[in-house]
Amino acid sequence: MRADPREYELVAPGDLRSVLALMDREPNTWTPIAGGTDLMVLFSAGKLVAHKLVSIWNLPELGGIDVLTNEIRIGAGCTYTDLRQHEIVARELPLLATAASWTGGIANQNRGTLGGNIVNASPAADSLPALLVYEATLVLVSARGEREVPYIQFHRGYKEHELGTGELIRAIKIPRKYSGYSCYARKAGARRAQAISKVCIAGLARIENATITDARVALGSVAPIPLRLTETENLLIGKEIGPGLGKVAAATVAAQIRPIDDVRSNASYRSAVSANLVSEFVQTLCSETAGK
Ligand SMILES: Cc1cc2nc3c(=O)[nH]c(=O)nc-3n(C[C@H](O)[C@H](O)[C@H](O)COP(=O)(O)OP(=O)(O)OC[C@H]3O[C@@H](n4cnc5c(N)ncnc54)[C@H](O)[C@@H]3O)c2cc1C
Numbered sequence: 001m002r003a004d005p006r007e008y009e010l011v012a013p014g015d016l017r018s019v020l021a022l023m024d025r026e027p028n029t030w031t032p033i034a035g036g037t038d039l040m041v042l043f044s045a046g047k048l049v050a051h052k053l054v055s056i057w058n059l060p061e062l063g064g065i066d067v068l069t070n071e072i073r074i075g076a077g078c079t080y081t082d083l084r085q086h087e088i089v090a091r092e093l094p095l096l097a098t099a100a101s102w103t104g105g106i107a108n109q110n111r112g113t114l115g116g117n118i119v120n121a122s123p124a125a126d127s128l129p130a131l132l133v134y135e136a137t138l139v140l141v142s143a144r145g146e147r148e149v150p151y152i153q154f155h156r157g158y159k160e161h162e163l164g165t166g167e168l169i170r171a172i173k174i175p176r177k178y179s180g181y182s183c184y185a186r187k188a189g190a191r192r193a194q195a196i197s198k199v200c201i202a203g204l205a206r207i208e209n210a211t212i213t214d215a216r217v218a219l220g221s222v223a224p225i226p227l228r229l230t231e232t233e234n235l236l237i238g239k240e241i242g243p244g245l246g247k248v249a250a251a252t253v254a255a256q257i258r259p260i261d262d263v264r265s266n267a268s269y270r271s272a273v274s275a276n277l278v279s280e281f282v283q284t285l286c287s288e289t290a291g292k
Contacts, residue, residue, distance in 0.1 A: 002044065002045060002046030003043050003044065003045075003046045003048060007051060008043070008048075008051050008052075008053065009051065009052045009053065010033070010053045010054075010055060011030075011052075011053070011054050011055065012054070012055035012057075013054065013055075014059075015059065015060075015061070016056075016059050016061035016062065016141070016168075016170075019032070019054055019056055019059065019168070020141065020142055020143045020166065020168070021143055022054055023054065023142070023143070023165075023166040023168075024142065024143035024144075024166045027165045027166055028165055029052055030052050030053070030054040031050035031052065031053050031054070032053075032054055032055075032056045032168055033053045033054070033055055033056065033057065034056050034057055034062075034076075034077055034113040034115055034116045035057060035079065035111035035112045035113045035116055036057070036111065037104070037108055037111050037112040037116065038112075038116060038120040038122075039053070056077060056168065057077070058077065059077055061075075061170070062075045062076050062077030062115065062168070062170060062171075063075040063077045063078060063082075064078070065078060065082065065083075065086050065088075065089060067088050067176075068176075069176075070175060070176055070177075071173050071174060071175050071176055072088065072089065072092065072093065072173070072174050072176060073139075073171050073172070073173050074089075074114060074171060074172045074173075074174070075170070075171055076113065076114060076115025076118075076168070076169040076170055076171055076172060077113050077115060078113060078114050078115075079109060079110055079111060079112060079113055079114075080100035080101075080103045080104075080108070080109035080110075080112055080113075080114075081100075081106075081109045081110050083096060083097055083100040083114065084097055084100045084101055084109065091179075092176060092178060092179055093130070093134060093174060093178070094183055094185075095129075095130035095133065095134065095183050095185050095202045095204065096127060096130045096131070096134070096174075098130075098185040099126040099127040099129075099130045099185065099187075099200075099202070100127065102126045102187045102197075102200075103117075103126050103127070104194060105193065105194050114127060114172060115168075115169040115172075118131070118138070118151075118154065118161075118169060118172070119161065119163060119169060121155055121158075121159050121160075121161055121225070122196075123158070123220060123221055123222075123223060123224055123225060123226065124196050124197045124198075124200070124220055124221040124264070125220060125226070126187060126197060126200055126220065128218075128220055128226035129200055129201060129202035129218035129219060129220045129226050130185070130202040130218075131151050131172065131174075132151065132152060132202070132216075132218035132226055132227075132228045133202045133203065133204045133216035133217065133218050133228070134174045134175070134178065134204070135150070135151070135152070135174075135175065135216075136150075136151040136172050136173065136174045137149070137150055137151060137172075137173045137174075138150075138151055138154055138169055138171075138172055138173075139169070139170045139171040139172075139173060140162075140163065140164075140167045140168070140169060140170065141167065141168055141169075141170040142164065142165075142166045142167040142168070143166060144166075146170065148173075149162050151172070152228065155225035155226065156225075157224055157225065158224035158225070178204060180206060181204045181205060181206050181214070182204070182205050182206075182207060182284070182285055182288050183202075183203065183204050183205075184201070184202075184203035184204075184280070184281040184284050184285075185200075185201065185202050185203070186200065186201050186277050186280070187199075187200040188200070188273050188277070190264070196264060197220055197221045197264075198221060198264050198265040198269065198270060198273065199219060199220070199221050199222060199259075199265075199270050199273045199274055199277065200219070200220040200221060201217065201218070201219050201220075201274070201277040201278070201281065202216075202217070202218050203215075203216070203217045203218075203278075203281035204216045204217075205236070205281075205285055207241060207285060207288070207289055210240055210241050210289050211238065211239065211240050211241070212236045212237055212238065212239050212240075212241065212285070213237065213238075214237065215232075215233045215236040215237050216228065216233055217229045217232050217233055217278060217281065219257065219274055219277075221259070221264075221265075221270065222257040222258065222259045222270055222271075222274055223257055223258045223259070224258070227256065227257060229252070229253065229256050229257075229278070230256075231252045231255070231256055232249050232252045232253060232256070232278060235248065235249060235252055236249055236282070241285055241286050241289045242286065243286065245282050245286070246278070246279035246280070246281075246282035246283045246286070247279060249278050249279065249281075249282045250275040250276065250278045250279040250282075251275070252278075253271070253274050253275045253278050254271055254274075254275065257270075257271065257274055259271055259274070
């Protein structure tokens with residue numbers, strides 16, 4: 001451990017109102033800590049710049065998954081285990097449940113939260129492509145009140161986002177309209193478990209009479225922020241499913257991504273894998289349609 005705990009202060013007011021009041025009274029002073037699976041890694045490496053931490057772990061107002069008539073509202077404090085164990089999330093939002101199952105090991109899934117994954121904003125974060133294709137909306141809260149932001153507008157650049165001073169993510173809202181969709185999720189990592197993504201993908205499509213009537217594709221780890229591939233989507237929508245379409249869709253990928261070389265992979269590998277995953281997504285749609 002390279003950090004000295006005596007140099008840090010942690011408070012746990014225990015309810016949302018008190019947390020927000022503290023963050024309002026002393027702006028830009030207190031950093032929220034939820035599961036701590038990102039912040040404590042920085043702490044142990046001696047790189048945690050924030051010295052005053054306010055715990056939002058287990059705040060009842062940030063917990064719970066509410067299944068409403070038209071949307072599923074997931075508390076930002078929900079853990080990956082909460083997501084994996086929720087029957088309706090598993091059935092209606094399989095891309096999110098699958099991403100939760102990829103995230104670290106069981107101990108990490110018991111602690112890491114969806115809100116923490118969003119705000120930590122790693123380009124390699126596994127749940128973010130799923131939130132993009134499901135067209136999630138974030139509910140942000142501060143002492144000034146609540147506001148909603150479409151998730152696609154949240155990330156502004158590498159580790160830069162829309163959260164204002166004194167604001168927390170309170171919940172993530174996802175429309176309940178994907179039951180009839182085909183979905184595809186893959187994570188390319190160094191191994192099957194406990195690996196950070198080299199590339200990850202979430203794909204969704206609605207097929208009617210062998211024609212793609214809606215398509216959404218998002219990739220992680222190929223740009224400073226998670227990306228939706230709108231050109232690929234536009235190419236696919238209206239097309240009849242058939243052999244060759246995967247290759248055509250894959251050819252649109254390179255122009256939309258900006259992968260980099262880093263410790264986990266390099267740009268050319270990431271480009272090749274991204275195109276292959278998009279092709280595989282479309283081929284999966286072909287096989288599903290052929291099997292009907
Ligand atoms: C061993 C290990 C393996 C991992 N594997 C993966 C993996 O495979 N895939 C992956 O995507 N991630 C992985 N992670 C990263 C991490 O688990 C996730 O990013 C997790 O979702 C972070 O959530 P948390 O609650 O622990 O965040 P914290 O560490 O508590 O906080 C992270 C950031 O989010 C902010 N924050 C947290 N909640 C809120 C909120 N509600 N509102 C506003 N700000 C908030 C904090 O201030 C901080 O800036 C791994 C981490 C570890 C240690």
